[in-house]
Amino acid sequence: MATLFVSTLRALVREKALFIWSLIFPLIMATMFMFLFVTIDDMTDYDPVPTGVVADEAWDESPFSGVAAALGEVGDDQLLVLRSFADEEEAREALIAGEVAGVLSVNGEGEPVLAVAPGVKINPTADGDAINRSILESVVATYGRDADLMRAIAEADPRAFADPARLAEAFDGSAVTEEVALTHGAPKQSVRFYYALFAMAALFGAQIAVCAVCWTQPNLSPLGARRALGAIGRTRTLAATLAACWLLSFGCLVVAFLYTRFVVGVDFAGREGWCVVGLAGAALVACALGTALGSLPKIDFGSKTGILTGVVCLLSLFTGLYGEPCMALADTVARDFPLLSSLNPAKAICDVFYSLYYYDGLDVFAGNMVVLGAFAVALFALSALFMRRQRYASL
Amino acid sequence: MDDISTTAPADSATSPAPVAPTAPTAAPAAAADSIVAVDNLVKRYGDVVALDHFNLTIAPGEIFGLLGPNGSGKTTAINCILQLLTFDKGAIRLFGAPMTPTRYDLKRKIGVVPQNVALFDELTVRENIDFFCALYVDDRRERARLVGEAIEFVGLGDYTGFRPRKLSGGLLRRLNIACGIAHKPQLAFFDEPTVAVDPQSRAAILEGIRAMNERGCTVVYTSHYMEEVEEICSRIMIMDRGRAVAVGTNGELKAMVGAGERIMVEVAGLSPAVRERLAALPHVRRVTYSEPELAVQCEQGARNVADVLAVLAAEGCAPGRVYAEPPTLNDVFLEITGKELRD
Structure with a gap:
């Protein structure tokens, strides 16, 4: 199983096209944001x-x-x-x-x-x-x-x-008055864009799992058919494959995070360690989303990638990534249709960062991590429906 | 190309009756001793019957050939045997035990070289072989030894660091084979392993299969190249439209339809009247002419060449090169199904 994991990871790492959306995209966008938002936080200064x-x-x-x-x-x-x-x-x-x-x-x-x-x-x-x-x-x-x-x-x-x-x-006056900060970190307009960017980048990481799952399914590729003839069970094969996908997605996000924190200089309210934990949860959701998409029968890899791109762009719309009007739209949806908003994994990933930035305690963060876990479980369960077959009527 | 056939019922009074599909001969080993036993397998794709009550018995140590045109059901049969495809009816036993998708103990003894090259483009030759070997062998040290032997076996020693896209078609096929047999299976399925392969690689592949068999591996070899099947298989099943139409050794199959040699004559301007005279010869089964090449398919007999040349001489035709080819499996297939193997 270790060989399956290492080999899958090695193959994925060498599939350079996967890194365009998972890594290059957030780095470029973060750099663009750095220049675009250089004055946005000053606007909120007194x-x-x-x-x-x-x-x-x-x-x-x-x-x-x-x-x-x-x-x-x-x-x-x-x-x-x-x-x-x-x-x-x-x-x-x-x-x-x-x-x-x-x-x-x-x-x-x-x-x-x-x-x-x-x-x-x-x-x-x-x-x-x-x-x-x-x-x-x-x-x-x-x-x-x-x-x-x-x-x-x-x-x-x-x-x-x-x-x-x-x-x-x-x-x-200090004896009789106390300065109370309403939020853990000082409110900044720009962090919202970076959090939305992380959500989008994380979900784009699902492409890694889409690719890897196609490699495991007999009905999706000759390679999948060949692997199904091996003497290793499907559960072990999938576990090793998805572990490799998760690690790679997580790695891409961590690199993007480090760049955003130390090069772009985005404030994470001193909770960088917890942010990395949040990224681990985001990578898990991405992995589950990719598995669900990857396991769809009768759709080739290119089409699945297209579907993923469309879905991620749509979900990101409701995180406010595309500018002020979209932020207003996202806020309206969150306020007026909370159930709909709660079904958006991109929003859930953003909320993880918000909870770390604005809340003093970690209770809300823990709750948001549970939400991410629920998303992952639901998507993996959906995938299992598509992948439950061990034999196929045709290949 | 003109074709005067004597196998069609109405063509000629001189022709023998069409050969009915011959029942597969009994396997050399009883089903209980067989390494592969397929009983009454039926597989349908909608209205199309891909396997029609298909039976197969293979004894340990054989190189068993599945021969048939594209679409005859060879790959479907293998995929059903390996439990990759569902089937509508029938039973499959491997190594004497019922085969199911989760019989990993049985799968561990099986090697598969699929028709489509199935490799990781991102892994090197050595890494690919190691990956597929790891599907069967856990021990790293043991695997390293097996991978090394597989590389040597298929002659890819100079390419271990190459990625598949850097390999030629022949080398790619060899790598595909190495991935399928590195774990030293007791039973190996080769599904059209020489498609789009250069002659040198083809010879190397066939030689390798023979060597595997000599080391004790039972081989199931599918192809639509009759020459290959004739060359390496100890027993052959001819398939058509999902059915086993004949089974036996190379000699048994040819004897089954009574086909003799094919006489080839280079002769220019042969008239239809001459071709009809040739077709009327009592031992001639079929006459085809594609100027300047005349082909006369005969039954087994001692005077075939002399009789054909006598007709040509009587008609004033001056033959150029004359030679005779022994009967092939294509002739057998033609006799049984009424069509060419490569139609």
Whole structure:
């Protein structure tokens, strides 16, 4: 059986055409994505908020002007871009014209005031204006809260101002607030394309199994007929053959993964090891898909390859691989037809990567691996229906 | 080509009655002692009967020839015997035991050289032989020895690192044979192993089969090349339309139909009247003429050549080269089925 495995693996490795879709394709696509998506993640980065300032006497005398100036200093953590106006009317015109997201001023009591354009509303699918307004509101509110705190300290324990460390501790906020990340990895638009690419590449790896299964079936090739006359049972023959197919599919995916991780620089949220486990599951599904297709009777290898290409392209459509409209379509299908979406092995492979990237724990990942296993079992069972015969009415 | 046949019933009063299909002669070994025993095998492809109550008994140590035109059922018979094809009726025993698809103990003793070359294009000569040998032999060391012997046996020592696509048709056939017999089977099936093979390779293949047989391997050899079958087979079955129409040794088959030699004469401008006179000779079975070659198929007799030449001389024809060929299996086939083996 070891000889069957090694010989099959050797024969498959030397069948160069198999590597076009299984290996060359994902490498080329990953490289193309690298150049195409060089700016896509930057688009989701935060931009400083253009903010108008009514630079009158009250502003100059208010400590808030110093805070605003600090927030407007050019640097990596610049929050605001300040633009000074001589009076409120001038600032208001700029606000209505959309030149600034909001206008900061100081009222007669020395308190900061935020003016935003009328009709702007904050909603859950926040657009840029809403986010900017939210930021400005937060700046004003935080300043007000800290000013109240200062006043309270001054009244209760004026000596505290003599100890800068205590003051710093009071305003640090870490004792009472906690930064919580909603996702394990920082959300990035581009990773979705790479995950969809892995799903497509994995399923294209099914071609390896299609080829190998054709080599084992008497009704599909003279080689299959010759092998069926040997003194080794079909189960052992298939086990050795499919093990070789799986290993080769897995190997191709790992090479593509390493390239994507270390050359293209795609972020896998520090879970590269688990990603490789996921690739092993994806290769198993590919192997099962290839076995099912390969075992179809009365269809030659070329036609089966064509069918596989069509099926994989169709399934990949619903992973969003082909761009924004397809992503919207994929999301719509996933939301409105969850059962249909769950029948897509390409989507299941993508979900394995999502679960590693976005979820803190591994429970969801484990669940998705079980789904991949279920796909593999179902496809192998389908194959068994076609391959159950040991003798044929005709060859 | 003009053909005046005396085998057709209405052609001539001088011709003998058509030879009825002869019942296969008894096998030299009883079925119980046989290495292959096929009983009443029927195989249909839809309405077409590929094997029609086919019987076959082969004794250990024979080189048994299955001879018949393309489509006569030779390969179908082998595929049924090897359990690759289902069949509608009949029983098959190999080595005295019923053959089933999972009788791996029996399969281990069998070698098969299929009609279609069945190899891995991606593996070298040595790797291919090793792969197929591994279908029968687990032990690596033993296999290495067997593979080496098989390579030597078929004369591919200079090509062990070559891939099949680099080999000529003859070498490819030799590799196909090596893959089928490397494990030293006790029973080997050769299905048209010399198709599209050059004469040198063909001679090497036939010599190799003889050598295998001398070492104790029983051989079943199918071909539509009667010369090959005549040359190497100890017993021959002639098949037509899925039926065994005759079985026996080469001599027995020829004696069965009483065919004598074929007289070949080179003569120009032979008229139909002369050909009719020749056909009317009492010992002539068939006359064909394709200028300038006249062929006269005779029954066994002592004066055949003299009588034919006498007719030609009486008609004023000047013959050129004259020679006689002994009867062939094609003549036997022709007598039994009324058609040429290669029709």
